[in-house]
Amino acid sequence: MFDETDRRILGLLQADADMPIAEIAGQVGLSASPCWRRIKRMEEAGLISRRVVLVDRVIAKVPLTIFAGVRVPSHSVDWLERFRRVIADIPEIVEAYRLAGEMDYLMRIVVPSIEIYDHVYKQLIAQLEFRDVTSSISMEEMKFTTAVPLHYL
Amino acid sequence: MFDETDRRILGLLQADADMPIAEIAGQVGLSASPCWRRIKRMEEAGLISRRVVLVDRVIAKVPLTIFAGVRVPSHSVDWLERFRRVIADIPEIVEAYRLAGEMDYLMRIVVPSIEIYDHVYKQLIAQLEFRDVTSSISMEEMKFTTAVPLHYL
């Protein structure tokens, strides 16, 4: 379905989506049109889902990352769906996962400061019941990439 | 520095980086050139850091997300720097944070399966000492966005 050349092209695009096709083609040893056709094919297959701009968190005034692990009072489908709706509407919550194990859910939240985090926290507990919420502050983002490993493809 | 119009433009670009400028301009009630100039300004200011393609994790065969929280044996700068180098070289580790509190570090790891996660885990403990590693499997990605909240800007 996809070969090593596709993976190399995709690797470049995961790093920089507006690299000119001519340059990508050059780096993978192809001329522009076949390279372009491969990209098109990866888009049509849904492998490339979309292109986005990445915003600098410090300049956007949301330098702080906080993780909130929560445990639920009741393991009901109803609670899950209400939780889903609540987190969808809070832009500070950028990631949320339902976990197997100790914690029921884990969220990554980006905010300007601890004070503002408290607002988000209150917003959360005002809308839903929780058994408990454990917040961990990130002191340093050591690695963050939107690029997924491609060698299993 | 940046006003509501900039935020609206940026919001659109965070959702879809290749929306034509003419359409963005239309949506924010501007014509193409001033809109283009605003985007340029946000790029030059570093607010827009770059554009990337987002890859579908299921199609790329890495559907599984696992969180690994670790505690260190020794709180030394040396250990931290070695850790930094190790995680930089493992593409399955897509995020890593140094935390304040119970856990010392938290990583988000994307893999095809638990079996492959075990490889990554072994790769990790082969290169560094850990006091302990706690892994949590994600059953469901409920929310994931690269878009940061813009209303603090």
Added chain:
DNA sequence: CTTGAAACCGGATAGCT
């Protein structure tokens, strides 16, 4: 000093070999 219209230009797209 900022906007919008319009001309320009380059790279993305499509057809053909």
Added chain:
DNA sequence: AGCTATCCGGTTTCAAG
């Protein structure tokens, strides 16, 4: 797969508010 022709959208310029 690669070459070439077309075309569309980003970029620049310039006149007007």
